[in-house]
Amino acid sequence: MPGPFTLGELAARFGGRVAGDSQTLIRQVGSLEHAGAGQITFLNSRKLERKLAQTRAAAVILAPENERLTGLPRIVAENPYAYFARVSQLFNPVVLQAPGVHPSAVVSSTASIGKGASVGAGCVVGDDVVIGDDSCLYPRVVIYPKCVLGKRVVVHAGVVIGADGFGIAREEGRGAGHWIKIPQIGGVRIGDDVEIGANTTIDRGALDDTVIEEGVKIDNQVQVGHNVRIGAHSAIAGCVGIAGSAVIGRHCTIGGAAMIHGHIAIADHVHVSAGTLISRSLPKAGTYTGIYPFEEHEAWKRNAARLRRLTKGKKNG
Amino acid sequence: MPGPFTLGELAARFGGRVAGDSQTLIRQVGSLEHAGAGQITFLNSRKLERKLAQTRAAAVILAPENERLTGLPRIVAENPYAYFARVSQLFNPVVLQAPGVHPSAVVSSTASIGKGASVGAGCVVGDDVVIGDDSCLYPRVVIYPKCVLGKRVVVHAGVVIGADGFGIAREEGRGAGHWIKIPQIGGVRIGDDVEIGANTTIDRGALDDTVIEEGVKIDNQVQVGHNVRIGAHSAIAGCVGIAGSAVIGRHCTIGGAAMIHGHIAIADHVHVSAGTLISRSLPKAGTYTGIYPFEEHEAWKRNAARLRRLTKGKKNG
Amino acid sequence: MPGPFTLGELAARFGGRVAGDSQTLIRQVGSLEHAGAGQITFLNSRKLERKLAQTRAAAVILAPENERLTGLPRIVAENPYAYFARVSQLFNPVVLQAPGVHPSAVVSSTASIGKGASVGAGCVVGDDVVIGDDSCLYPRVVIYPKCVLGKRVVVHAGVVIGADGFGIAREEGRGAGHWIKIPQIGGVRIGDDVEIGANTTIDRGALDDTVIEEGVKIDNQVQVGHNVRIGAHSAIAGCVGIAGSAVIGRHCTIGGAAMIHGHIAIADHVHVSAGTLISRSLPKAGTYTGIYPFEEHEAWKRNAARLRRLTKGKKNG
Numbered sequence: 001m002p003g004p005f006t007l008g009e010l011a012a013r014f015g016g017r018v019a020g021d022s023q024t025l026i027r028q029v030g031s032l033e034h035a036g037a038g039q040i041t042f043l044n045s046r047k048l049e050r051k052l053a054q055t056r057a058a059a060v061i062l063a064p065e066n067e068r069l070t071g072l073p074r075i076v077a078e079n080p081y082a083y084f085a086r087v088s089q090l091f092n093p094v095v096l097q098a099p100g101v102h103p104s105a106v107v108s109s110t111a112s113i114g115k116g117a118s119v120g121a122g123c124v125v126g127d128d129v130v131i132g133d134d135s136c137l138y139p140r141v142v143i144y145p146k147c148v149l150g151k152r153v154v155v156h157a158g159v160v161i162g163a164d165g166f167g168i169a170r171e172e173g174r175g176a177g178h179w180i181k182i183p184q185i186g187g188v189r190i191g192d193d194v195e196i197g198a199n200t201t202i203d204r205g206a207l208d209d210t211v212i213e214e215g216v217k218i219d220n221q222v223q224v225g226h227n228v229r230i231g232a233h234s235a236i237a238g239c240v241g242i243a244g245s246a247v248i249g250r251h252c253t254i255g256g257a258a259m260i261h262g263h264i265a266i267a268d269h270v271h272v273s274a275g276t277l278i279s280r281s282l283p284k285a286g287t288y289t290g291i292y293p294f295e296e297h298e299a300w301k302r303n304a305a306r307l308r309r310l311t312k313g314k315k316n317g
Numbered sequence: 318m319p320g321p322f323t324l325g326e327l328a329a330r331f332g333g334r335v336a337g338d339s340q341t342l343i344r345q346v347g348s349l350e351h352a353g354a355g356q357i358t359f360l361n362s363r364k365l366e367r368k369l370a371q372t373r374a375a376a377v378i379l380a381p382e383n384e385r386l387t388g389l390p391r392i393v394a395e396n397p398y399a400y401f402a403r404v405s406q407l408f409n410p411v412v413l414q415a416p417g418v419h420p421s422a423v424v425s426s427t428a429s430i431g432k433g434a435s436v437g438a439g440c441v442v443g444d445d446v447v448i449g450d451d452s453c454l455y456p457r458v459v460i461y462p463k464c465v466l467g468k469r470v471v472v473h474a475g476v477v478i479g480a481d482g483f484g485i486a487r488e489e490g491r492g493a494g495h496w497i498k499i500p501q502i503g504g505v506r507i508g509d510d511v512e513i514g515a516n517t518t519i520d521r522g523a524l525d526d527t528v529i530e531e532g533v534k535i536d537n538q539v540q541v542g543h544n545v546r547i548g549a550h551s552a553i554a555g556c557v558g559i560a561g562s563a564v565i566g567r568h569c570t571i572g573g574a575a576m577i578h579g580h581i582a583i584a585d586h587v588h589v590s591a592g593t594l595i596s597r598s599l600p601k602a603g604t605y606t607g608i609y610p611f612e613e614h615e616a617w618k619r620n621a622a623r624l625r626r627l628t629k630g631k632k633n634g
Numbered sequence: 635m636p637g638p639f640t641l642g643e644l645a646a647r648f649g650g651r652v653a654g655d656s657q658t659l660i661r662q663v664g665s666l667e668h669a670g671a672g673q674i675t676f677l678n679s680r681k682l683e684r685k686l687a688q689t690r691a692a693a694v695i696l697a698p699e700n701e702r703l704t705g706l707p708r709i710v711a712e713n714p715y716a717y718f719a720r721v722s723q724l725f726n727p728v729v730l731q732a733p734g735v736h737p738s739a740v741v742s743s744t745a746s747i748g749k750g751a752s753v754g755a756g757c758v759v760g761d762d763v764v765i766g767d768d769s770c771l772y773p774r775v776v777i778y779p780k781c782v783l784g785k786r787v788v789v790h791a792g793v794v795i796g797a798d799g800f801g802i803a804r805e806e807g808r809g810a811g812h813w814i815k816i817p818q819i820g821g822v823r824i825g826d827d828v829e830i831g832a833n834t835t836i837d838r839g840a841l842d843d844t845v846i847e848e849g850v851k852i853d854n855q856v857q858v859g860h861n862v863r864i865g866a867h868s869a870i871a872g873c874v875g876i877a878g879s880a881v882i883g884r885h886c887t888i889g890g891a892a893m894i895h896g897h898i899a900i901a902d903h904v905h906v907s908a909g910t911l912i913s914r915s916l917p918k919a920g921t922y923t924g925i926y927p928f929e930e931h932e933a934w935k936r937n938a939a940r941l942r943r944l945t946k947g948k949k950n951g
Contacts, residue, residue: 029819029841030841031840031841031842031861033842034841034842035841078806079803079804079805079806081803081804082803082804082805082806082814084803084816085801085802085803085814085815085816086814088816088817088819089814089815089817091817092817092819093817094815094817102740104421104738104740106419106421106438106439106456120758121740121758122439122457122740122756122758122774124437124438124439124456124457124474138776138778138797139740139758139776140439140457140756140758140774140776142455142456142457142474142475142515144455144474156794156797156798157758157776157778157794157797158475158516158776158792158794158833158835160457160473160474160475160515160516160537163455163473163474163514163515163537164473164512164514166514166534166536166537166554166555167402168402168534168552169396169398169399169401169402170396170398170399171396171399172395172396172399177550177567177568178532178550179532179534179550179552180399180402180403180406181402181406181411181512182401182402182405183405183406183408183409183410183411185346185405185409195798195815197797197798197800197835198776198794198797198835198837199475199516199792199794199833199835201475201514201515201516201537201538203515203537206348207346207347207348207351207352208348208350208351215812215813217800217802217813219800219857220794220797220800220835220837220857221538221835221855221857221875223536223537223538223555223556225555227348233811233812233813235802235813237800237877238800238857238859238875238877239556239857239873239875239893241538241555241556241573241574243554243555243573243591250811251811256875256877256893257574257875257891257893257911259556259573259574259591259592261591273614274877274893274895274911274913275893275911276611277574277591277592277608277609277611278611279591279608279610279611286613286614287613287614288611288612288613288614288617289611289612289613289614289617289618290608290609290610290611290612290617291609291617291621291911291913291924292609292621292624292911292924292925292926293621293622293624293625293913293924294910294911294912294913294922294923294924295625295922295923295924296920296921296922296923297907297920297921297922297923300922300923300924300925301923303624303625304925304926304927305927307624307926307927307937307941308927308929308937421738423736423738423755423756423773439756439774441754441755441756441773441774441791457756457774459772459773459774459791459792459832461772461791475792475833477774477790477791477792477832477833477854480772480790480791480831480832480854481790481829481831483831483851483853483854483871483872484719485719485851485869486713486715486716486718486719487713487715487716488713488716489712489713489716494867494884494885495849495867496849496851496867496869497716497719497720497723498719498723498728498829499718499719499722500722500723500725500726500727500728502663502722502726516792516833516855518792518831518832518833518854518855520832520854523665524663524664524665524668524669525665525667525668538855540853540854540855540872540873542872544665556873558855558872558873558890558891560871560872560890560908574891576873576890576891576908576909578908590931593928594891594908594909594925594926594928595928596908596925596927596928603930603931604930604931605928605929605930605931605934606928606929606930606931606934606935607925607926607927607928607929607934608926608934608938609926609938609941610938610939610941610942612942620941620942624941
């Protein structure tokens with residue numbers, strides 16, 4: 001494990017300003033609650049002021065406006081969370097799987113695995129797949145044929161990339177009501193530096209490709225439909241569903257369990273709150289929310305009944 | 318790859334009427350946006366009129382009422398999307414995995430694998446499982462013991478069929494508050510021509526079987542609880558959850574991320590909108606919706622606060 | 635298969651009182667709808683009175699207040715569902731996989747597998763993982779390094795434990811808008827007697843561990859973020875998402891597809907209704923609900939439009 005480093009050494013490396021003893025020796029990072037001797041923590045929000053007062057950390061990273069909330073040795077930085085990330089990476093260099101293909105993986109002879117890339121135990125990599133340099137497939141990832149992953153892409157266990165999209169047409173006349181499958185002849189293209197969480201699924205395109213641009217971060221159990229495009233450096237939290245042919249801009253954030261309708265376009269720098277269903281295009285940056293506020297069950301029952309009668313109430317009103 | 322075919326040959330095969338040059342040669346299908354020389358596309362909705370005007374496709378499939386929207390060679394058909402599906406299948410015959418059991422699959426000696434069926438890499442097939450002729454398990458599918466799949470069933474990667482349902486009873490008296498497991502002694506029966514999307518889960522029955530009738534199409538990451546029955550030719554979009562013992566009729570469609578409560582019955586030809594939670598039985602065909610309309614965050618905050626006070630407001634009003 | 639047993643023998647073993655012929659011979663359990671000769675069923679709710687009248691079961695377990703709803707031989711017990719669970723376990727002893735590590739599993743040489751534990755086909759168990767006695771990993775479970783499972787833990791197929799949490803910080807200045815990864819250096823600790831449903835994901839902690847206390851039951855496709863703590867004997871239904879650092883109390887129940895925001899605390903004995911998003915801490919036991927009531931689509935459209943104008947309406951009012 002690297003280190004230890006003094007606060008002064010950290011500031012020399014990452015910027016920011018030291019307040020208090022710059023010789024304080026740091027060996028590791030820790031949480032406000034559990035950091036102890038030799039550990040540095042961070043304060044991301046003034047709401048945690050009480051926890052800060054109780055921390056036993058050796059030092060704290062915080063913003064200028066919160067500098068006076070503690071007497072501990074500290075690093076004052078504009079973006080404490082990003083600063084903390086860099087410090088944590090210093091003490092905990094990200095170690096992915098060792099490069100190479102695990103003997104239990106099943107990799108097509110026509111797949112191309114980049115230099116330094118790793119393919120974990122039980123992975124299945126189909127024909128004509130391309131995996132860029134230094135990418136990492138954790139165990140049990142399945143990549144269907146003809147999908148292309150960039151460099152330094154990290155794919156967590158259980159992910160499925162390139163399964164058929166949900167393309168079905170309803171039959172009329174003879175056989176009415178039966179479904180006819182639309183062949184899914186597009187692929188999936190994933191840019192550099194994308195990370196994809198466990199058990200997420202990204203479908204191949206129906207006609208054109210499904211595209212995840214560079215730097216996108218996707219959490220666990222996200223479903224990305226066929227022909228979706230996610231713009232560079234957007235972040236998609238867990239349990240989100242993105243229906244077919246939706247186009248999401250760059251630098252967007254989609255909160256957990258939000259749902260995006262198909263065939264809509266979302267501008268750059270849009271933030272969708274957790275649990276919100278977006279049913280039409282959003283041409284303007286901003287934060288969008290649509291959550292039914294929860295209440296104690298009995299109060300909800302009364303309000304929900306009232307809500308159903310809004311229209312009727314108006315007529316009578 | 319089959320073809321090429323002229324528009325006239327396509328119409329002779331699939332019906333519809335050609336307008337414009339019936340000798341136009343078609344080699345492949347494509348999207349409105351990206352189709353080029355030798356490619357045929359389709360217009361499914363008048364809303365895409367502008368994209369139609371810009372398409373570089375060689376020909377278009379569209380409905381009679383939209384026939385005049387373009388001067389391109391075209392096939393006029395009542396159901397352009399289904400027509401397109403058939404044309405695409407002609408040019409892109411669905412090729413599943415090669416028949417047979419992949420050497421890395423683990424198949425019980427008491428399982429029965431039908432003629433022409435394939436079991437992909439890393440699949441696990443339990444005791445007494447039956448898989449019908451020409452079915453296809455993509456890689457890493459797990460089928461617990463005693464589940465039965467019909468013919469031509471397609472199961473995408475990561476699907477789990479027949480895991481225990483969530484059957485637990487809360488203990489009282491001694492050990493109060495602990496959960497007692499209800500043994501899940503039913504199985505799963507899946508009809509012919511069902512397709513199941515990646516990472517979907519279908520639980521085995523608690524007492525009776527969980528049943529997916531013929532022709533049902535299920536998208537990715539759907540959760541089907543124990544003892545559910547889904548009627549023939551219904552389609553379930555991604556991220557849907559269907560709780561235990563719900564019965565869904567035939568020819569229903571359930572939109573993405575909708576949730577169906579347990580122990581309710583839904584009639585044939587019901588359509589549930591995406592994101593809607595269905596909390597009671599629906600004895601009548603129709604379309605049902607329950608989505609909190611999203612807004613810009615600040616507007617939502619005001620409205621949500623008002624919503625909570627509906628009851629109180631009435632009292633004061 | 636054990637048995638048969640008379641009603642009298644069942645009551646001697648599990649308590650309760652027999653009404654009707656105590657010599658009635660029981661060979662198996664069954665549902666109200668499908669139980670037949672030699673089978674015992676149960677009545678959990680008076681709402682099922684009509685089904686009870688039609689059952690062909692040999693006997694019924696029911697509560698004292700429902701005793702007179704049938705003339706069938708019966709066992710009268712305070713908690714019919716829990717009683718039924720015990721009777722079903724008697725006839726259907728839970729048989730997990732045979733102990734031992736399946737030859738196709740990939741288990742690190744530094745992992746510790748307890749006595750009587752089983753590791754199913756295609757599982758991947760990382761370095762320094764500890765799996766307690768008599769635990770069962772069904773096929774294709776992935777456990778990342780340094781996670782610890784207690785005794786008698788049952789993990790269904792496709793589960794991923796210990797993947798990286800979604801910890802990213804947004805860069806400012808140079809490289810603004812890019813995401814910096816926070817190393818996820820915590821682990822996952824899972825208590826005794828926990829059961830985890832198919833394709834569920836439980837992330838490792840960012841700094842401290844993610845903790846699932848003893849006796850917790852988790853259904854399929856649940857997402858548990860980093861640093862979450864779920865208190866003992868809570869039950870989490872399918873498709874639930876629990877965001878990072880949420881703390882859930884003991885003896886809670888979280889209904890299907892509910893979502894819990896990050897960094898909030900939920901008291902013991904809280905019940906969250908299905909489909910409800912909990913966005914702030916709940917310091918008090920009780921039942922909480924927030925579901926937009928569904929309607930026929932046209933009625934919903936009118937009401938949703940009205941809802942959006944609540945604020946405006948007030949101004950005009």
